[in-house]
Amino acid sequence: MKQLTIDIYNVKWTVLFVPKDYSALANGNHFNLGSCLYRTQEIIVADGQLPEAEFNTIAHELSHAILEQMTLDKDSYDCEDMAKFVGTYASYIVEQTKSIIDKLRGLVE
Numbered sequence: 673m674k675q676l677t678i679d680i681y682n683v684k685w686t687v688l689f690v691p692k693d694y695s696a697l698a699n700g701n702h703f704n705l706g707s708c709l710y711r712t713q714e715i716i717v718a719d720g721q722l723p724e725a726e727f728n729t730i731a732h733e734l735s736h737a738i739l740e741q742m743t744l745d746k747d748s749y750d751c752e753d754m755a756k757f758v759g760t761y762a763s764y765i766v767e768q769t770k771s772i773i774d775k776l777r778g779l780v781e
Contacts, residue, residue: 673689675688680737681741685714686712686714686715687715690716690719691718692705697718708733715730716733717729730773731769734765739757
């Protein structure tokens with residue numbers, strides 16, 4: 673298991689790269705490629721994904737983390753809210769994702 677600590681808007685989060693059958697990724701009869709655990713500020717990513725899938729998984733879970741920190745009412749999201757979110761945070765999410773992947777490569781090399 674590989675582990676990184678990142679800062680998401682002044683809150684420390686741990687990113688864990690785990691086997692694809694890791695318990696935190698379990699979802700019924702299958703395993704997700706990623707998970708965001710808000711209570712413990714952990715982002716869990718299944719290891720061994722193809723590069724594009726890994727990038728998408730990390731960006732997806734970062735989006736969950738940011739949305740949680742914004743404390744938006746999850747039952748009231750609409751298209752306009754999501755458009756504002758993307759417009760505001762997309763470049764940050766992409767840069768953070770690239771940084772995580774670069775750090776991960778440093779752990780592996």
